[in-house]
Amino acid sequence: MNTPIYDRLEIYLVAAALLLAIGIYGLIRRRTLIGMLISGELIFSAASLNFMAFSRFTAPDPAVGRIFVLFIMGLAAAEVAIGLSIIIAVYRNYRSVKTRELSDLNG
């Protein structure tokens, strides 16, 4: 195997899969809204890393994957802004961001 470790697609794919797995574990395991939001950001990062790896190694036009990653970053920033303002509104009403206590619709 002559290609160095940083020039192999599989390494990046495995790293992205690991990041996705950690993010999903945190999304299920966390008990506060902010913790779930942080885990969601990890999942976004995994998707971005996959796009970057494929645009570097297999895409005929490498600019496409990079533009898509830029769009993912912009939408993640918008999502964080909206999500955090909702979390703060929820905290003002309930005095808590624990997911277990936000159960008014739980009939």
Next chain:
Amino acid sequence: MNAFPASNLIVSVAFVFALATMVLGALIAVGSRLLIRSVCGLAICSVGLAGLYYFLHSPFLALMELLIYVGAVCVTVVFAIMLAEPTEPKNEEKRGPTLFWGGTALAAAVAIFWSLWWLGKSTGWKTPASRLTDGSVKAIGVSLLTTYSMAFELISVALLVAILGALAIARTGRTKP
């Protein structure tokens, strides 16, 4: 023969360092009980990810990752933590369901990781015969303003709407002093 025989080794060590930084930051982000530490884990993870972007021949995206994630997203989350509550709650539930859901989460994560690993290893990825562009900042800019100009404008409108919506949501329900 390369002029610097150890240069490949040094670059490999830097790559492994970036990879380890990313994984360690992600583990801190999901594992820590103090929320401020998990935000710091997210920042560390983003720094490692920026290093990986650099190894993928894209220093521009590495810079953007640092600017947007470490500079904007993490700072915003830190403000939200200061306004809301700082710690993950103590575990007041029963032991059985906690262990059950923790096991379920771990099993789901391991299953996804293993299947994606298998998929990435077993598929024969082909490198293209020729590249249309070189993926430089100039190519990205030209594509953004020609092929993807509509999506670019939509993203800017989405960001504007998100900022206005965040202000509107966070304002309502605030009592006057």
